[in-house]
Structure formats: C-alpha cells, structure tokens
Amino acid sequence: MVDLSIANKVKDFGLKKFIEGRKCLEISENNLARIIKKDNNSYTLVKEDESRIQAKKIKKDARDFVVGDFVTYIQKAEHVFLEDLLERKNLISKKSSEARKSVHFKEEEQAMAANVDRIFIALACDQRFTISKLERYVATFSIKDAELIILLTKSDFKKKFKKIHDQITGLYPNLKVIPLTTSNGKSFDVLKSLLNDNDTSIIIGASGAGKSTLINFLTGENTGSERTNEVRSDGKGKHTTTGSTMIALEPGMGYIIDTPGFKTIDTTKDERSDELLFQPIYELATSCKFNDCKHDSEPKCAVKEAVKNGTLTKELLERYQANLRIKG
Ligand SMILES: Nc1nc2c(ncn2[C@@H]2O[C@H](COP(=O)(O)OP(=O)(O)OP(=O)(O)O)[C@@H](O)[C@H]2O)c(=O)[nH]1
Ligand SMILES: [Mg+2]
Ligand SMILES: [Zn+2]
Known part of the structure; x- marks a missing residue:
C-alpha cells in the first residue's frame, strides 16, 4: 500500500504543519494557501488539499506578496484574489538594483521570499570570486530563524575550487561551506543530509551559478530538464530562471525555492547582520x-x-x- 502520509508531505508545501501551528487562530482554513510561484501579478497557490489555483492581487493592494507566504484568498466570480497575508517567520529581501538604469529609478528593498528555514548561497568556482562579494552575500542574507550555508558549486574546476575554499575557510571558519559538483553525484550526499522533511530552503546566487542544476539533482531530474539551459556556444551562461518557484524535493527533503540569478547585490548594511x-x-x-x-x-x-x-x-x-x- 502506498504510504499516503509521505506522499502528502511532499506536496502540501508545509501548509499542514503551518495550520497545526496556529490552531487557535480564527482563520477560515478552507481558504488558506501558500504561494509557490510568482509571475508578475499572477500567483500560484497550493491549497491544503494539494490542489493548485491561480490568484491575483486586488488592484489597490500595495502589499508585497512573495513565494513562501501563507495567505488566505477569496473567490469573486471566476477570479481568485489574495486576501490576508499571514504573519511571516522571516523575510528575505535585497536592495533592488535592476531598475537602476531605467527612468523609473527606485531604490527599494525588494522582497524575495518568506518563511524559509535555510538559505543556500551558491558561488560557482568558474565565476569571479572576491571575499567582499561573499561578505555582501552573507550580510544581506543572514536573517533570523534561518540557517545560512555556502555552496561552492562546480568544484570540478579543481584549482579554482581549492583557492576559493581555502580563502573562505581560512578567514571565516564559522561559515558552513559545502563543495558540489555534478561530475560526482556523491558530493550531493552532504547537502541532502542537511535537508529535513517539511522545511523550506531557498537558493540564491549569480546567474549561471548552477542553482537550477542542483535542484534538478535533488528532485531526481538530473537527466536534463526545463529548469536549466546549456551554456551557449560562445561559452557565456544564459539566463534561464525568470521567477521564483518553490519546488518539492524527494521525500524527506522538504521544499526549495529556485530564484533567478542576479549580477550585483547592494546591501543596506544598517539593517543587516x-x-x-x-x-x-x-x-x-x-x-x-x-x-x-x-x-x-x-x-x-x-x-x-x-x-x-x-x-x-x-x-x-x-x-x-x-x-x-x-x-x-
Ligand atoms: N562543470 C560544471 N558545470 C555545471 C555544474 N553545475 C552546473 N553547471 C553548468 O552551469 C550552467 C548554468 O547552470 P544553471 O543551473 O542553469 O544556473 P542557474 O544558477 O540556475 O542560472 P540562472 O537561472 O540564470 O540564475 C549550465 O550549463 C550547467 O550545465 C557543475 O557542477 N560543473
Ligand atoms: Mg536557474
Ligand atoms: Zn577592542
């Protein structure tokens, strides 16, 4: 017989655990959901019965809803709208830098995701590395109630890997650093051992750092997938991931949010740790x-x-x- 308890856990995206944790509160549980994908003004929600629906924000609603948020929704005619935003355990944000060159220049905190237990920062050994870049990442993404882990991806670039690894661990022995390479499937075992049932992880890093590739390994889809793209013939990486999406991993490993890569990060230092x-x-x-x-x-x-x-x-x-x- 199929063990339904495991099957359920894989697909409810932590919603049942969340509901259990707030039993006493007066929420119409029928209308509770978690945001697992955001695309402009369209949100994919997963409901407690594991079905999915598309929802929109009401026009005048200025709140920032992000992937990982627990929400309630209302149905009006054939449309579903986001209603309440339930209290967040934490929120990941970065200073928006994308709009810098445009006329609509705004310098704002850009919310990225909410309610995460673990943050992976992917640094690829074949990309330019500096200690100050690492420091910016760590200072920006150290948030309360979430564990921070550095993934040194593409460690098959052995010389570069050793240099970067020694530099980081020599200076910051406190940081947890894990080497990863797709050329050795075993390197993923350490990463897998860190993941827990029901937890929500997020992976952040530059474009081409190997974020989506890694997720494909953790979902057992490492046979070439829509999530990643091969490098172009000129050797340059290609933007593949365009919006944040939460993905269910193999049973017992919880969920992970895949994010689009970015080129630079700026941090509002005073608010960071x-x-x-x-x-x-x-x-x-x-x-x-x-x-x-x-x-x-x-x-x-x-x-x-x-x-x-x-x-x-x-x-x-x-x-x-x-x-x-x-x-x-
Ligand atoms: N040599 C080597 N190449 C890798 C490894 N992991 C990923 N790659 C390659 O790196 C390229 C980029 O990988 P992606 O997983 O798409 O990178 P991403 O971080 O998701 O990029 P964005 O979606 O643009 O943010 C692909 O061509 C992968 O095949 C690795 O361990 N070793
Ligand atoms: Mg990607
Ligand atoms: Zn002193």
Missing part, C-alpha cells in the same frame, strides 16, 4: 576596556590582545575594520 562573519570579534569586544572600542589603538583592547596571542587571525580583524569603513 554581519554577526555570522565577525562573531569572534563581537564576543571578544565585550572584554575591551571601552564600550565603543574600534580595536585600533585603544588601550586594554581584548581583540588586539587575541590577535597578539594567536587566538584570532589578523586577517579577520582587517576585514572587520574594512567593513566598518564601508558602513561609515
């Missing part, structure tokens, strides 16, 4: 003589002391101070 990167410094700083110690030339500085006795690397302090200068 770099604790993940500089945690050792923040911890030591509590023992500095001065509360506002810059760990520069102040006396009785616990951070400088730690560098001197070798418990903290000089490079980490330098990156910290460089980032402080950017923040201004």
